[in-house]
Amino acid sequence: MAHVKASWARTYDPLIGAAERQRISGAKHVPALFEAEYGSDGGFGYVAVTPEGQIVGHVGGQLMPERVAFVDRLHVLPDWHGSAVALRLVEAVVAGQARRADTVELTVLVNNARAIGFYDKAGFVLAGEPQPREGLAGISALRMRLAMK
Numbered sequence: 001m002a003h004v005k006a007s008w009a010r011t012y013d014p015l016i017g018a019a020e021r022q023r024i025s026g027a028k029h030v031p032a033l034f035e036a037e038y039g040s041d042g043g044f045g046y047v048a049v050t051p052e053g054q055i056v057g058h059v060g061g062q063l064m065p066e067r068v069a070f071v072d073r074l075h076v077l078p079d080w081h082g083s084a085v086a087l088r089l090v091e092a093v094v095a096g097q098a099r100r101a102d103t104v105e106l107t108v109l110v111n112n113a114r115a116i117g118f119y120d121k122a123g124f125v126l127a128g129e130p131q132p133r134e135g136l137a138g139i140s141a142l143r144m145r146l147a148m149k
């Protein structure tokens, strides 16, 4: 939880402003919501851990209709950006959800250039036009999709 909140602050303050980030993160990132999400049948989550036991990355989401594994969050600590950690987390979703899903989907703000660069490299493709409805603070989001098989 603390990792996700800190990563949100680092990532989204420059993209949507601190006030809006605080408002959204304060409502979204609360233990009860995380527990309900991960405790539900459709919830999934994976962490990347060093041999010393430090959590350096996290991916989580939920199954949606039509066998879609929807990724709500993917965060890697800055010291581990540019390593293979983010890719390993996507691979964990693919391997872990293959029985229940055919595609991985997510939304990413149009101005989150690093994340878009990563998803592109990981094999995600655009799924439709940028959607203001799926964005934050008036900034549109792209929906991206990865075929699992």
Ligand SMILES: CC(C)(COP(=O)(O)OP(=O)(O)OC[C@H]1O[C@@H](n2cnc3c(N)ncnc32)[C@H](O)[C@@H]1OP(=O)(O)O)[C@@H](O)C(=O)NCCC(=O)NCCS
Pocket (backbone or CB within 6 Å): 007, 011, 073, 074, 075, 076, 077, 080, 081, 082, 083, 085, 086, 106, 107, 108, 109, 112, 113, 114, 115, 116, 117, 118, 121
């Ligand atoms: C998104 C995230 C998981 C990606 O992991 P990462 O380790 O940083 O990704 P990588 O470095 O492997 O790949 C990013 C690619 O985008 C490129 N890139 C980096 N900054 C960029 C920029 N400003 N504009 C365009 N491309 C950029 C990189 O060059 C890299 O490609 P390369 O391997 O060819 O050099 C990580 O940056 C993160 O945790 N960010 C904060 C949280 C976040 O934004 N999550 C996604 C929410 S949808």
